[in-house]
Amino acid sequence: MIAPMVGLSHVAFRELVREYTPPTMNPLRFTEMLSTRRLLSERLDDSNELMVAPGEDFFVPQLLGNEERFISASVKKLQTLKPWGFDINMGCPQTHILKHNWGVRLMGDQGYAADVVKMVKRHTNLPVSVKLRGGADKDVNLDYLRDFTGCLEDAGLDWLTIHPRPKAAKHEGLANWSVVEDIARVRRIPVVANGDIQTADDAIHVVQQLGCSGAMIARAAAARPWILWQIGVKLGIEQPIFEGKKVPETPEEEATEYYRAVLRFIDILIHFFGDTEYSLQKARFFIATGSRWFLFGHSFWRISMKAKSLEDMKTAIRIYSETHSNKMYGRIDL
Numbered sequence: 001m002i003a004p005m006v007g008l009s010h011v012a013f014r015e016l017v018r019e020y021t022p023p024t025m026n027p028l029r030f031t032e033m034l035s036t037r038r039l040l041s042e043r044l045d046d047s048n049e050l051m052v053a054p055g056e057d058f059f060v061p062q063l064l065g066n067e068e069r070f071i072s073a074s075v076k077k078l079q080t081l082k083p084w085g086f087d088i089n090m091g092c093p094q095t096h097i098l099k100h101n102w103g104v105r106l107m108g109d110q111g112y113a114a115d116v117v118k119m120v121k122r123h124t125n126l127p128v129s130v131k132l133r134g135g136a137d138k139d140v141n142l143d144y145l146r147d148f149t150g151c152l153e154d155a156g157l158d159w160l161t162i163h164p165r166p167k168a169a170k171h172e173g174l175a176n177w178s179v180v181e182d183i184a185r186v187r188r189i190p191v192v193a194n195g196d197i198q199t200a201d202d203a204i205h206v207v208q209q210l211g212c213s214g215a216m217i218a219r220a221a222a223a224r225p226w227i228l229w230q231i232g233v234k235l236g237i238e239q240p241i242f243e244g245k246k247v248p249e250t251p252e253e254e255a256t257e258y259y260r261a262v263l264r265f266i267d268i269l270i271h272f273f274g275d276t277e278y279s280l281q282k283a284r285f286f287i288a289t290g291s292r293w294f295l296f297g298h299s300f301w302r303i304s305m306k307a308k309s310l311e312d313m314k315t316a317i318r319i320y321s322e323t324h325s326n327k328m329y330g331r332i333d334l
């Protein structure tokens with residue numbers, strides 16, 4: 001699965017990942033978190049964040065909220081886009097989200113969190129999941145997490161994703177996958193691991209060795225959007241993606257593919273959002289996130305920041321790629 005990420009998980013990113021994915025794999029691709037309050041007044045055809053590709057399926061809108069009147073209206077509206085299911089955000093640690101008792105704040109009140117699950121379930125027959133953290137504060141509290149996820153399961157939740165970094169760790173440091181392993185053992189519903197899954201081997205490890213039901217990849221998908229292709233090949237799914245091309249494997253092959261992917265991403269952005277300031281910002285953010293896995297990531301990131309238009313950016317990337325052979329790291333310190 002490809003994670004919800006504000007500023008990244010828009011239609012252009014989901015399409016880039018889809019282009020690199022073996023057609024039979026159908027990974028779930030999440031939207032960024034969508035405020036159920038704001039959705040009420042938003043027009044589906046007038047919002048970049050709500051745009052979906054023609055015929056796009058296997059996408060999952062992520063809901064942010066805790067009030068039934070907003071949740072019901074949002075679910076009804078989003079259902080017209082034909083999503084695969086819905087996810088509820090119970091992991092976001094940002095202050096302005098906590099003020100409204102949304103995001104990870106919901107982890108502090110089991111009963112209320114279970115009610116929010118029931119609210120969403122009342123308004124859709126599609127699968128409903130929750131994405132939550134290992135802990136609502138500084139540390140992971142396994143006993144609490146077992147109780148909390150049990151409450152959500154009893155409320156009718158269909159599956160859940162755990163990002164085991166506690167709230168205080170934000171997105172930094174190692175994610176302790178054994179927390180997800182523990183919860184996956186005690187829950188009847190599928191439990192998906194997220195956090196620090198950077199390579200195809202990491203994703204396969206959490207499923208095959210730790211018994212998780214799936215792996216959700218976040219930032220690493222902005223570095224190697226072909227990661228599902230790599231996973232597919234390792235699992236024996238041999239489907240041609242681009243004619244005559246083999247999956248990038250070595251650090252050099254991945255770096256060469258990275259240049260190609262960024263150029264392709266810019267074209268997809270222009271296709272959906274036009275050659276606009278919005279697209280330029282999204283291209284910069286994609287490069288800022290993914291180029292950390294690039295050996296000369298900082299200088300590459302600088303040229304993207306300097307470009308004043310997407311055409312300038314493409315020219316600069318082409319020149320850079322012709323003059324700099326590069327490598328990609330497998331794992332980095334997040």
Ligand SMILES: Cc1cc2nc3c(=O)[nH]c(=O)nc-3n(C[C@H](O)[C@H](O)[C@H](O)COP(=O)(O)O)c2cc1C
Binds near residue numbers: 003008032091
């Ligand atoms: C820029 C950015 C935006 C994010 N936005 C969301 C979001 O909208 N909803 C959510 O549940 N998590 C969000 N996250 C958290 C990611 O989904 C994921 O849990 C986190 O990055 C850990 O995974 P990783 O270590 O593979 O990056 C965001 C993370 C980043 C870096």
